Amino acid sequence: MHRTIAALALTAALTGCSTSNDAKVVDSTTTTAANGAAAAAGESTTTAKASGTGSMTAPLPIGTEIDLANGWHVKVNSPAIVGAEATAAVTAANQFNQPPKAGMGFAIVNLTLSFAGTKDTQTQPVMMGVQTAVFGSGKVERQSTYGVTPEPAIDTSAELAAGGSVTGNLLFEVGEGETGLALRVQPSMSMDNTEAWLALS
Numbered sequence: 001m002h003r004t005i006a007a008l009a010l011t012a013a014l015t016g017c018s019t020s021n022d023a024k025v026v027d028s029t030t031t032t033a034a035n036g037a038a039a040a041a042g043e044s045t046t047t048a049k050a051s052g053t054g055s056m057t058a059p060l061p062i063g064t065e066i067d068l069a070n071g072w073h074v075k076v077n078s079p080a081i082v083g084a085e086a087t088a089a090v091t092a093a094n095q096f097n098q099p100p101k102a103g104m105g106f107a108i109v110n111l112t113l114s115f116a117g118t119k120d121t122q123t124q125p126v127m128m129g130v131q132t133a134v135f136g137s138g139k140v141e142r143q144s145t146y147g148v149t150p151e152p153a154i155d156t157s158a159e160l161a162a163g164g165s166v167t168g169n170l171l172f173e174v175g176e177g178e179t180g181l182a183l184r185v186q187p188s189m190s191m192d193n194t195e196a197w198l199a200l201s
Helices: 002-014 032-038 082-094
Strands: 065-069 072-076 104-115 123-125 130-135 159-161 163-173 181-187 197-201
Touching: 072 130, 072 181, 072 197, 082 104, 104 130, 104 159, 130 163, 159 163
Parallel strands: none
Antiparallel strands: 065 072, 072 104, 104 163, 123 159, 130 181, 181 197
16 A cells, blocks of 8 residues: 555656756747846846757856746846845845855845646646756855745745746855856756756856
């Protein structure tokens, strides 16, 4: 009985997971109303000429939208906030937020996450579709850290319905003074090596 339950749970967890390295850049040669608004606000929306999925040392430019081939699209909207500015923002977000560990600093990353839905899934929590980590000159994976993220914060436990999107911040702790920061984006619970790299500066 226990083995049957475990097998069913595993099957459910893997439903809709990517099984091939199909992440790709979204062709945005047709300007959308959202991109027009972003451009008017001075934000980068360049995605048309990007190709491939980037690498840690040569990530795709800010504003590139990635299709993870699991129903989810990801875009970095602006350079990551780091250094004293990031520390001040995290401190102001909540009085109980702790300062970064010795030798570390905060990085605030602003993203837009969109869910197009799949054949089998019309709603899904962010955490079930998208996995993120930051890498830099330290060559060490930096996952999102605990603490109250400066607003607007992305609630990774919240579900999106097909056609929905959310824009906001994720909080990471990186090496103090670390350079060359890039965001690695992967489908959650993927059974392959699908990944894309997006610049944070």
